Amino acid sequence: MIESHGLTKRLGGRTIVSDVTFTCRPGTVTGFLGPNGAGKTTTMRMLCGLSDPDAGHAEILGVNYRKLPNPGRRVGILLDASAQHAGRRGEEVLTLSALTIGADPAIVPELLDRVGLPKRAARQRLKAYSLGMRQRLGIAAALVGDPEVLILDEPANGLDPEGMRWMRGLLRDFADRGGTVLLSSHLLHEVEAVADQLVIIGNGKIVAAGTRDELLAGGGTLVRAVADHGDDRLARALADASLTVHAHPDGGFIVEAEPDDVGRAALAGGVALSRLGPSESAGLEQLFFDLTSSTPDAPDVPAPDLQEASR
Incomplete structure (x- = not known):
């Protein structure tokens, strides 16, 4: 169990994280989503006792992280x-x-195999590791104590598609055996594929939280015109049918209507379509951009305070 109660952090006269509250329950993977600079890492540092909140508090397994006896055996x-x-x-x-x-250090060979690092890599110095190899090693280090909770910040960075698939399987298995996972990322599709619930942060504040189905309820229809007809012509057809539309970052539109209604509007406007169907992951992407569009693209947190780092 991970609980965040009103966590707030101010640095340099600026509020980095404001009143962040959410809960991660055993047996679940929680995706902590937000663009760079949204406050994900700052929040996770407060959860792990690496940074003191200016307001609010956090509990892992029922207590403040710093009060856990030998926390490495319970939290990875x-x-x-x-x-x-x-x-x-x-x-x-x-x-x-x-x-x-x-x-028991005898677990090391098993862990290396579990995270997909061959014996050759195990004997290499880290300066020769790729970012993906470092991520695998970092996950192995988090698992050394056979923990009940995993807190991972952007673990998919540097992983190739096979590595991402491996990571999803590992985290899903961990949660299915009763573990609690908090996984931060700005890679929506990767988190969506494994997460039971989603927490979206923008500009230091929680802007949405719930299960995938809850967040995408009424997510609408994704529609795209064939290349030679273009989005302008499709937009006019949808407007003529009095449908509410939102531009999709990859082209086309998310329409607040059922696919049948959107199809009829396109037909009436003489627009041929290349895509027409429920928005699904496109809806999550649109929701993400709609909710976090004001968040600046900046480093998540300045260098840690030396006094805090020494605690």
């Missing part, structure tokens, strides 16, 4: 896949992690 965290000594070898990183929290 990956906030920065590059935060390892570049001169260490992969298997060395995991062995040290296991020894630090009192886990």
Whole structure:
């Protein structure tokens, strides 16, 4: 269980995170979505005790993270896949992690296999690792203590399509066995494919939260015209039918109507269509852009305060 109650953080006279409240329950994957600079990493740092909130509080497994005895055995965290000594070898990183929290280092070969790092990579120094390899190693480090909770910040960065599919399977299996997963990302389709519930943050505030079906209820119809007819002609046809439309970032429109009504409007306007159907993931994308369009594209948080980092 992860609980955030009104978390607020101010830095440099600016409110980075404001009144962030949500709950992640056992047996679920929660997708924490937002553009760069929205406050995802700042929120996760407060959840993990790396940054003190100016207001509100957070609990993991019923208590403040800092009050958990040997938290590495109960909570697996990956906030920065590059935060390892570049001169260490992969298997060395995991062995040290296991020894630090009192886990059996004999688990290291199994973990390396579980995250898809071959023996050759295990013996390589991290400076030779690609970003995707670092992500896999970081996830392995989060799993060393056989935790009940996983908190992962942008773990899909640097992963190829096969790696993303692997990660989805691993997280789904973890949750299905009763674990709690909080997964932050700006990659909507990857999170949507695995998440049970979604929390969307924009400009430091929660702008939507719920299950996928709840958020996309009445999501509408995605429609696109064939290339030689164009969006302008389609837009006129939809306007003539008094339908409410929203431009889609990849072309075409999300229409607040059933596909049959949209099809009839296009036919009446003499517009041939290349796509007509329920919006599905396109609806999530449109919802995301509609809710977060005012969020600046900026680093999520300045360099950590030295006093906080030393705690």
